Amino acid sequence: MAINLVQALGAALAGASSREAEGSAPRFKAGDEVVVLNINPSGHTRMPRYIRGKQGVIDRDHGIFVFPDTFASGTGKKPQHVYSVRFTARELWGPQGNPKDALLVDVWDDYMEPR
Amino acid sequence: MGENHTRPLSEIEIRVKALETLLIEKGLVDPAAVDALIDTYEHKVGPRNGAKVVARAWTDPAYKQRLLADGTKAILELGYSGIQGEDMVVVENTPEVHNVLVCTLCSCYPWPTLGLPPVWYKSAPYRSRVVIDPRGVLKEFGTEVADEVKVKVWDSTAELRYMVLPERPAGTEGWSEAQLAELVSRDAMIGVAKVAAPGK
Known part of the structure; x- marks a missing residue:
């Protein structure tokens, strides 16, 4: 066999970050208020349905990553910032949400607009 | 045999x-x-690795600071890295905040420090319920979170992998790193459990 499977396996287990050195400029910073777009793409997306159309606050900027929506469809990496966005449980679940609790979801720049 | x-x-x-x-x-x-x-x-991989990271953070304040600032780098200091742990974020439980992890989209989980995810972590009921009713789900794990404590649920929808730094239990003053690591469970690093005080 041409490839050494043990070596190939070692390389696979070492992993590979999908961080990118460069990408589009960040549109948000920690503390900014945002709204998640209400979009329903027919292809791959990493935006959970329960945050669509919801308001949140940028908690932290994780840096630049490949954009899965375009990467999965073969239309490019479209590298951009990913942020941890904080949503109150009340915003997501209404009165059923505990007023003290929050959800933090990792959201790509393209999934949001400023509020 | x-x-x-x-x-x-x-x-x-x-x-x-x-x-x-x-x-x-x-x-x-x-x-x-x-x-x-x-x-x-x-x-090589499994929750004993994560337990060592936690024990180091409990005994070395400078390490803890590095761990919370750049999880990936600080975890690599102990020699742990690799697939599904390329970009790590460590979130700290305190008397005011209890953190718990989920991946609602699939089963993202930090392999190098916690090993492979338990079946319940990948199950639809855990993934759908812990976001809506975290306190109820925690109760089912036997974990009571006081009313005045904030619960933060981290949904790892992107490429970051999370790990909870649990609170160090009382009664462990003067313990060695190795002794402390023995106390740390996988569930405490997912955030569905606390680290029990010794003898409890």
Whole structure:
């Protein structure tokens, strides 16, 4: 066999970050208020349905990553910032949400607009 | 060893052996690669790694600071890195905040420090319920979170992998890192449990 499977396996287990050195400029910073777009793409997306159309606050900027929506469809990496966005449980679940609790979801720049 | 010699193999063992033999005979699988894979997940990755990270953070304030500032780099200091742990974020439980992890989209989980995810973590009921009713789900794990404590649920929808730094229990003053690591459970690093005080 041409490839050494043990070596190939070692390389696979070492992993590979999908961080990118460069990408589009960040549109948000920690503390900014945002709204998640209400979009329903027919292809791959990493935006959970329960945050669509919801308001949140940028908690932290994780840096630049490949954009899965375009990467999965073969239309490019479209590298951009990913942020941890904080949503109150009340915003997501209404009165059923505990007023003290929050959800933090990792959201790509393209999934949001400023509020 | 000897006493198992004559025990008949279970149906699933026979099936796995037959499949493995076929794959090897047809040249589709290199048995050394299978051994390397099993060795990795039996001996190299798993929640004992994460427990060592936690124990270090509990005993070394400068390390804890580095861990919370750049999880990936600080975890690598102890030699842990690799697939599904390329970009790590560590979130700290305090008397004011209790953190719990989920991946609502699939089953993202930090393999190098916690090993492979438990079945319940991948199950639809955990993934759908812990976001809506985290306190209720925690109760089912036997974890009571006081009303005045904030619960933060981290949904790892992107490429970041999370790990909870649990609170160090009372009664462990002066304990060594190795002793402390023994106390830390996988569930405490997912955030569905707390680290119990010794003897409790």
